Amino acid sequence: MNQPAMNQPAMSQPAPRQPTPSQLWMRQIGGVLRLELKKTFLSKRGWWVYLLALGPVALTLMHWLIEMGRHSNRHSIGEDSLVFAGLFHFYFLRLGIFFGCVGIFSNLFRGEMLEKTLHYYYLTPMRREFLVAGKYLAGLASALVLFVGSTALSFLMIGRHFGAAYTSYILHGPGLSQLGSYMLVAALACVGYGAVFLMSGLFFRNPMIPAAVVMVWENLNPFLPALLKKISVIFYLKGLCPVEIPIPPPFNVMVIDADPSPFWIAVPGLLMVSLILLIYSGISARQTEINYGE
Numbered sequence: 001m002n003q004p005a006m007n008q009p010a011m012s013q014p015a016p017r018q019p020t021p022s023q024l025w026m027r028q029i030g031g032v033l034r035l036e037l038k039k040t041f042l043s044k045r046g047w048w049v050y051l052l053a054l055g056p057v058a059l060t061l062m063h064w065l066i067e068m069g070r071h072s073n074r075h076s077i078g079e080d081s082l083v084f085a086g087l088f089h090f091y092f093l094r095l096g097i098f099f100g101c102v103g104i105f106s107n108l109f110r111g112e113m114l115e116k117t118l119h120y121y122y123l124t125p126m127r128r129e130f131l132v133a134g135k136y137l138a139g140l141a142s143a144l145v146l147f148v149g150s151t152a153l154s155f156l157m158i159g160r161h162f163g164a165a166y167t168s169y170i171l172h173g174p175g176l177s178q179l180g181s182y183m184l185v186a187a188l189a190c191v192g193y194g195a196v197f198l199m200s201g202l203f204f205r206n207p208m209i210p211a212a213v214v215m216v217w218e219n220l221n222p223f224l225p226a227l228l229k230k231i232s233v234i235f236y237l238k239g240l241c242p243v244e245i246p247i248p249p250p251f252n253v254m255v256i257d258a259d260p261s262p263f264w265i266a267v268p269g270l271l272m273v274s275l276i277l278l279i280y281s282g283i284s285a286r287q288t289e290i291n292y293g294e
Helices: 021-041 047-068 077-105 107-115 118-122 128-158 164-172 175-203 208-219 233-240 263-285
Strands: none
Touching (some): 077 128, 077 164, 077 175, 077 208, 077 233, 107 175, 128 175, 128 263, 164 175, 175 233, 175 263, 233 263
């Protein structure tokens, strides 16, 4: 019988497969996203952002409980729908989501500078464009959970005291379509303002200065010429809202009418502008230098 060779070399193991560049980039972005989600949701600096998101929920909950205690409704579902439209226009878009995005996205880089922890990221072998992308996605996830969730809960509670009639309004009337439109507009607002304020936190020592400039510009939008109206986020968001709010006198005489952008222009346009701002922020982050002594 043939004896097996005692000194037969061991079979060589196949070399482990190296990740492709796209897989490596996704791993890096995913790693930053996981780290930043914990810091963003548990940040002590952002406690007031939760108050901004919970304010309308508490207000509509109080409305529901007060109206439930009455024997008859003194208003209609349509009037509640108009009230929510005003709440969404004047609170969510102009205050809540705006300042919430200031607090969330401006601190993604500026907060790291204040805490003197940004250099830990910069010492890793990771392209800074992916660091920007990971931080933005973490901030966006937080903003969507807080403000899209707040929008949905507020809409569902504002007319809940009507009982089955409000359920029918949502399921068999225009309610479900309105709810979807409001949630879409809230999500687009988080996307657009998030890109703006991440860039401002990257470039400015005090992000509140550009935030104040953007706020003044956005609130002057109804009174600007038609061409200048389109250089803002609020112009495209207002055109997507399902219920229009009339401007009371004497301000209505100063408003300059402009045709709202259709859905197929407004949504891709906002997404494209946000992407351009993020790409510019990522490219600019390559030259960013850390100076904790500022």
